[in-house]
Amino acid sequence: MPFLAKVITTKEWGAISAGPFEKTVPKFIVIHNTDNPNPPNDLSKGTVQGGKELAHNIQKFHMDGNGWSDSGHNFMNTTGGILLEGRHGTLDAVKQGMCVRSAHARQDGNRLAGGNQSPGIENEGNFMTFQMGQKQWDSLVELCVSLCESCNINPKNIRGHREFSNTDCPGDWLFSQLPRLRQEVANKLGTNLDKNEPLLKLGSISQDVIELQQKLIEKGFYPGAIDGDFGDNTRQAVIAFQRSVGLMDDGIVGTNTRKALGL
Ligand SMILES: [Zn+2]
Structure with missing residues (x-):
């Protein structure tokens, strides 16, 4: 088009x-x-x-x-x-x-x-x-x-x-x-917003992880360095965020956690 x-x-x-x-x-x-x-x-x-x-x-x-x-x-x-x-x-x-x-x-x-x-x-x-x-x-x-x-x-x-x-x-x-x-x-x-959004989890390295880390800091959770590398600090910050909003605390960023973070 x-x-x-x-x-x-x-x-x-x-x-x-x-x-x-x-x-x-x-x-x-x-x-x-x-x-x-x-x-x-x-x-x-x-x-x-x-x-x-x-x-x-x-x-x-x-x-x-x-x-x-x-x-x-x-x-x-x-x-x-x-x-x-x-x-x-x-x-x-x-x-x-x-x-x-x-x-x-x-x-x-x-x-x-x-x-x-x-x-x-x-x-x-x-x-x-x-x-x-x-x-x-x-x-x-x-x-x-x-x-x-x-x-x-x-x-x-x-x-x-x-x-x-x-x-x-x-x-x-x-x-x-x-x-x-x-x-x-x-x-x-005619595109699906979620289609191109892979799960972010321990070991993920991408621009999306940088954005995740920035959001976690904005929300008051500490993910370690903003380096696009989803390590244990980022995982712990995701878990703490998930608990704070009542989501399952699996440390994996899927659709619900993305939505709650405003990603
Ligand atoms: Zn402006």
Whole structure:
């Protein structure tokens, strides 16, 4: 399935010219919020024209305020479900299965790496408690489906900015909805979210183990070094976590333990 989401290009919204930017191989989709007002005070007013104006404002803020060389994000999704290209070259890159390096989602400390090599989507609004409207949600799903398809990204790798950097972004409510977003995207792609998730257990070595170890630390359990190597410390931490949430304490990370950990 080709990239079907309808996205207004930088050329179409008249962005200040910038780039070219380094091409990257994406692993994730990174979900953000712009921290702008929510409806009925939203800047874009849900219109195409409003979306273009917001894109200009944000590009100007990122370039003049932050000193960046272009819009920091790859895509923006307005309250009206209007999708706009951010960083120049993004749309051409993702249609070829690549991305361009963004200014957002750098790695802080032991959090996930690779955020700024992966498409980042700014959603207009602040979603700490405010719940996104249906139009904006639908366009977010549509864009994620196209990105997963064209860039061969597993929907389970749709992540929140806070998993990479020290930030509240994309807001508590929107972050809590990521499992639903992953599931809706997987349904549209016709893939099973659990299919590619092997059991993690003593002896496993993988990127998934790194993510498991990071989650255990976030939850207050000590897995030893974050090295992607599932050793006895990691096993003991998994067992302690499983007991704390009433799961069978077998020290093996399958579907239920993944779910409880938010992996
Ligand atoms: Zn963000």
